[in-house]
Amino acid sequence: LFLIVCMFVFSRLADLMEQHQEELATIESIDSGAVYTLALKTHIGMSVQTFRYFAGWCDKIQGCTIPINQARPNRNLTFTKKEPIGVCAIVIPWNYPLMMLAWKTAACLAAGNTVVLKPAQVTPLTALKFAELTALAKFPKGVVNILPGSGSLVGQRLSDHPDVRKLGFTGSTEIGKQIMKSCAVSNVKKVSLELGGKSPLIIFNDCDLDKAVRMGMSSVFFNKGENCIAAGRLFIEESIHDTFVERVVNEIKKMKIGDPLDRSTDHGPQNHKAHLDKLVEYCEKGVKERANLVFGGKQVNRPGFFFEPTVFTDVQDHMYIAIEESFGPIMIISKFSNGLRANATEYGLASGVFTRDISKALYVSEKLQAGTVFINTYNKTDVAAPFGGFKQSGFGKDLGQEALNEYLKIKCVTVEY
Template structure:
């Protein structure tokens, strides 16, 4: 009943293969849960390896056939049309995202959907700007390069930003001329399937985009499929490493990975205190802390440490949790029970290892997967909560003295995805920026990402970059062409 009440169109709960909606070959389904009420929303068809095989065959046939004949301008028109359809249906998509994921409706409407539309439009404008170079050579040769699509791409997306991560994957791959088999997260398949309907409505040819929901075994069968040319994955570092290990099975696949983080957020003594508190608060608690680039390690210089802590604790206490469809709610539930229990377990570990909780630390409410905004102090670098990605609303605050010290400590991590610095001294800021081994550093802001800025990490935070020109290069191969010619025919 809740589906009919919230949406004018029916949910698509089948697999999308070759522009057709089909049931799983096994007949199995899985439940998707509303994380704020713990109620079943609907059941979705469970894709099997046999279904992945059908989807890959459809993508291969499209890539080798009609899709290769579609011009760059025509690809652009299709992407713009898809962006327009998403914009036309943005309220439905926002509500569906909040229902399935639990994020506040205000975030879905005002953050996620505008970003999704911008990403599709950005790459729609990129299709006719993919070109190679001419290269001077010693001798009678005319040499140039071509940028060509990689081919069939398997894409596996996470549950924290289902619509946005789908756009980050689909838009550049389609702009490059690839065909796709997309596996959405089992916790949040609904908006991916709805966008699948819009892809068909926009006029993309059969087989260009295929969507196969399922669990880890579904994604694993996609990652090792012999007819897949590239795998693009966003998710945990553990799964990413498994994909790398398996990338040579049945032939060598190209791989790009956007993985975990334990990002340092550094507050200097001279910082604007109000800005520092606001920046660090949003840096960890936005999206229920379910951000790969969350500023979960907060380094505060000793001169303002006490004043900062008192303000940060009050800010966390004032954060409103509750029904994500209430427009005044700032924090919704975690995505599912497993994630909630993982976070609560990390909180217990933090207490046992000697860290001090100043606020939060418990489940909130009697129904739904809510966790209180939690702040730990007396945290040391060797504690579990300072080293491992929690992926929840849990902040570890660490004190430091000097800039050289904080750079060394910030870099002492297996991860290197993002970082932040708050200071009024740009010389100090740039010293920290240059010293950090991380993919993004924001100064006097945090986690600011747009469609044109490359995003990705050092070390165990991933391989490659998404967004911007780097994002489309993920899906292109460079071909060098050398033509022997007489000297009087050379350009």
């Protein structure tokens, strides 16, 4: 009966989110700067799908029986049980405020835990609206708790608190390291971290060039570049490099930059001024290191935190912009003829390959050190597919069945009879 109730309230919450999707998209757009049409389809749409997906898992969390002592198999019974961890803390970023909430909270609650969620200080509004919807969906009091505030105060307190047994975090690698240290010192909390990225996108000359240009632009400029899996560096085969760059610049010139609530806008403002200033500084470093600034590189001459979609070419491996994540609409292009340097990064969140040769694509996908590999597409995440990185992009998974294990503990029981 309890599991049926859980499935019911999850489904009711998803229905309420869908009923309020236009309001949620408007709040998300105002709060984060996301273009309304994208906020409605992706920020809100995928959040609804996530809760519907995990509603189906509520009654399917189960252990297994394990044969032991094969010499006397009928004298022992060993089985495992998957149990909730208890109080879980979740700290989310500002680029996809509601979607990041949904990715972590849905799995956490489906596993039977209670959650204390800290939204980003600059984007708390959809989290507060979400709390209202959980009350309307009849979630028991105390199961979902939203605690806005700064990371240095609220986030640190959650990391340190002895009653919190699990912390899930999405954000920068620098902050992730601090959280991991605090969780270890406090009470050895279970931790999952989805951190920075510098995802390589490799485009071979035998690709579908029309699609590669379209998806290459999406890989960088989607959600104003404020996207954890954004292609941080494009490797373009030399024979198509110039054509690719020319076509990208022509398409950028067609993009409409403006009010995110305008349904015809393609590119909205960056999230906040400090981030905009970092993007300006990032491009100045690229120019100083003599990368070729082909287009953009500066703030748009209009009120608001608007930054031009930007393209750099002739980027060398040692350059700052080849190493560090921008988290903005800045395309970093390097050409190649022989050999690739796609794994020459401390990050390993996502990656991509464009080629008509499926054998080549699968071979490269095996060699790429990244938690996600896209072949002839990009940004194609799904609620049923596990998502998470390698190396300094963190560990643990959001979405899919694997996400449930981040919020469960496994108990092994052995009986002799």
